[in-house]
Amino acid sequence: MTDDHDAAGAMSFIFEAGVLKRAARTGWWFAGVKHPESIAEHSFRTALIGMMLAAMEGADPARVSMLCVVHDTQETRITDIPHIAKRYLTAVPNTAVTADQVAACPRAVAEVITAAVAEYEAGETLEAVVARDADKLECLVQAVEYRHQGIDNVQRWIDSSRAALKTTSAHRLADAALSGQPLAWLTPPPLSE
Template identity: 80%
Template sequence: MTDTEAAGAMSFIFEAGMLKRAKRTGWWIAGISDPESIAEHSFRTAIIGIVLAGMEGADPARVALLCLLHDTQETRVSDIPHIGRRYLTAADNETVTADQVSACPPEVADPIRAAVAEYEAAETLEAVVARDADKLECLVQAVEYRHQGTDTVQRWIDSSRSALKTAAALRLADAALAGNPLNWLTTFRTS
């Protein structure tokens, strides 16, 4: 790898770091004053994807990769809430990704472009599971916001649940809706 190629790869890494600061804008519409970042969403989407992959018999490493890359384009087009998509047209994610990795060497750019294309095509089991992980993460986040006292998140819960495709994602959604986000705290309570 040349110094120029390394600089190109580092440019993509720096750009991806912006996702740690960029907020998920749809939650502002629900009245959340400090919503999660895109990176926080993508991290838990990957965790959910690994769980769903195990439940559905998909490759967990591939699903995690697809989940981690599914919103990287938002460094350039931002997180457009669903209501905004009615009025705006953005470049497709494959085009944005190609621009993002254009300075990277092929051994870096090619697998990233391929993963984004796979996710967008939604034809492989891993892509279907990754897309379900994205929707399920939104539902789980809405459940958490509701538990914290925000009562305006039901439309996010309903739309996320209705978009789920796999039986495992539906089971986990039902468990999230029936559960308490803080139950995990009592797992090892001894008294």
């Protein structure tokens, strides 16, 4: 392959990933959210939470953040399928979708991305466990925010997300989210002199 062909293949995946900025997280529609967060917005905060959880749990923050960034990239092709719909659908594994997505990328790029998705999907390494917790914790945090905005029908997302958490740190952060106020940061303590 030529360098130009490699660059075009990589750029194709970059363009495809950009669709996630416009694609809504569909499950929130069931809760009554008219304009839910995008998949990219979810992935951004999942990566941030993952970095923090990794530091708290002794995992590699950079690796966890990477797993979080790519954990939903397949949704450009299969969309964000609500959990209720998954009962009725049969889909190929996310690893197969990812392999198709990065097939035209330079080999090194394709290997990095497919390995990260495979690690996340297997859920066996500490980094994958932490990344999965970050995904669930971000959903819980989003539900808390929607509840504070007046969307009452979010408890099932809070309950299912909390039940899926594995690490002690994720449970502690979930408790803090549930007892906290999403806009409390707007009133910081006075600056010390």
